[in-house]
Amino acid sequence: MKRTGGRRARVMAVVASVALAGSLASACGEETAGRLQTAGDIAGLPVTHFESGLKPDAPAPDVTARGATSSEEDRLALAAIADVSDYWEQQLPEHFGLRFDPVKALLSYDPSEPEIEVCGATTADAAMNAFYCPPEDLVAWDRGMLLPLLRERFGPMAIVTVLGHEFGHAIQYRLGEKAGVDESTSTIVKEQQADCFTGSYFRWMAEGRSTYFTVSTSEGLNQVLASLFFIRDEAGQSAQERGAHGTAFDRTYAFQLGFEKGATECAGINQENVDARITEQPFDPSDQGGDVSITADTVSLLQESLDLAFSGAGVEAPEIVDDGGECADGTSTPPASYCPADNTVSIDLATLSEIGQPVDREAEFQGAESDGGLGDFAAFAEIASRYVQGIQKGVGASLEGPNAGLRTSCLVGAWAGAISRPGNGNTLLLSPGDLDEAIAELLQPRSLLAADVTGHRVANGFARVESLRLGYFEGSKACTTNYA
Template structure:
């Protein structure tokens, strides 16, 4: 939904189409099933003639072809095809699969190790994914389930046993999905084509959609990870390869996973109002975070979100002539309303609320424009938007060390991702409001700053 609906805020500027995505050129074309794709020769129980099943079966044939090549290459063994495939409609079908009824398995796709079976809900889940995010969202989900089939075949070679936590399995499966999509993006698929711009945006949006709720523990049974965690694993596979995915273990996950319960004193369950008081807290945290630069940070002023003598990017603008960040408090407060999860599932207009952290991060992005300008770093070139998103990530991580009244909560990074997936993201935009080319690159930049700090931002995006 986030990738295909209208903007939550008005920004003057077109996305840049320059640069690359993980070593691949930025491309723009319609992603999905190729016109010349062959007809898969697969046996699927209960298959229908629906568009969803056609996509699903093509995805199964395609990801099977991927693993038939990758398994010998990376793991020294042949890939055994999955034994059974099942399509079901929870409204119409009532059969027992893997100890559960399909009528109770709505909005689900799963791999059953005992039967070596991949099953998917063609009645509710796949139509929702296809309609809201595009056909590659269906491919994403089935590629993920095949990642679990890969784990079952690798076993201890991927560190998978009865004691392996769910979150490790899910991170590996998301990573395997990323490696598969790299293969598609390089033009190796007989069935699908995916652009590195809009196509990968569909994937990022679908991973955001199937995130865990804020406040869930990564140690909980069934934990899949936050959107930040899931996109991290996908990008890891896309940027490296399947062998790297098999190396993900509990120690690695524990060192970087962001999924955690709410703190006992977090009475707002991750949400605070966007108002004069919290904006003053934001000003203090930013001034303290960037004090070491020796640059006088801009003042945040509530005077409409525009620059009278310069380019405006409402609801927050960096006005270089006055070294201020002009904000429209009312618009930011609306943006800061919690994400409407029910609206996500039904596809209706959510009203533009992306969460408090999305609103704060937009202001932070304009503040760091002022810091960069004070250091004579260009804020209107090709890298400026990505460098800015990276610095927002670095500031977020710095907040976790404490010292200021404003602290990040579970789900905040997901709210930043929600904003980064907007067509006119301000977090990843230069001073003129021109955002970086696509969601994949924007999320990658936020992630880099969060894990590696601000020095990595200038190194990666000079």
């Protein structure tokens, strides 16, 4: 986030009312254990919990790749290619009137081994990468560094995600004008389409139609979202740059679009609709890297921002107090807790300051423990998630259960949307990368952003991320409508 000049923030009033009925359950006087809850469905599919990955009875894939080994990474990659080929063999004739032609070549490489020339470069230049090469109609992947890191960090579905994405580029070139893709199409449009095609493929898999893989709509899709977060662009990159793939916020949007609406919707992604919603933007000179320290002073600015944003609710705003992050009389969710008894948000400023440290991207790519935090907006959003509990209590909304958790994330998204627009005198404004910091927080095991007042969070990251995005783009009214 960044601070603008002037003490007072004039944030748009994003909440006219939160017209929800319900009652606040009695306080338990204990710290929550962060229990998972199930919310509704996932784009019409039931919420499922099981180990995702290659089916035990999956056949040996009838595909070969140059350089492929007997490693688990290559086994998953080849099965993914066979599987996504099955998907498009069905989809292209059914929805686009085209015959599916398999890609001409596959390449598995280790960048530490002798160089192989491919697509005008060498495999040494393509470390930590997977790509589609149009002139050679080739899909290639780094089995030495990238795939092992993905599998270790996020599980087998991360590998399937990456290969599904690269195959999506091969499909773009087969569709041609049916996908609006030619030599002049920007990189960001191509990447958004490929992420969307990946989502449509995973929907097919989640429906049980895959011969090779099974994916749960909770933990399995969480692996996918975590891997998309990992391969996001650096904060401050411009969507207009050649090679731009999008922020995690943008990439998860495209994936979820494909999962919910299918491949034909993905083919309709173009420059106009990408420009209307893309959040990737460069830093401006006032951003100073996009991070502010989490201090008593900046928390005071946060209080002002939230008070103004939710002034339309017509209720007494909670007061944010630094007194340890726990409630003296009620359930606690440290490092930030909403305390209904005295309508305060108790915070542990020292812990939140650690969470607010900048993300260590180098550690992320090395697969090491990060010395950094999740970023300033992740810390502010945790506080905001407890603040909106007080707003919901004030209007009589239920504070417990899955819908309460998703409504909370949605309202935080509505606040983020309000402070994303410069020129209205806001003291706190979003900076590039802030929304990705919110995504990082949402994917944490003990996330508060989509948790109810007791800290119980919705099990599926898909629903959590979607609720934040809904509030960001559509405002608080959508939170009321969708999570009543």
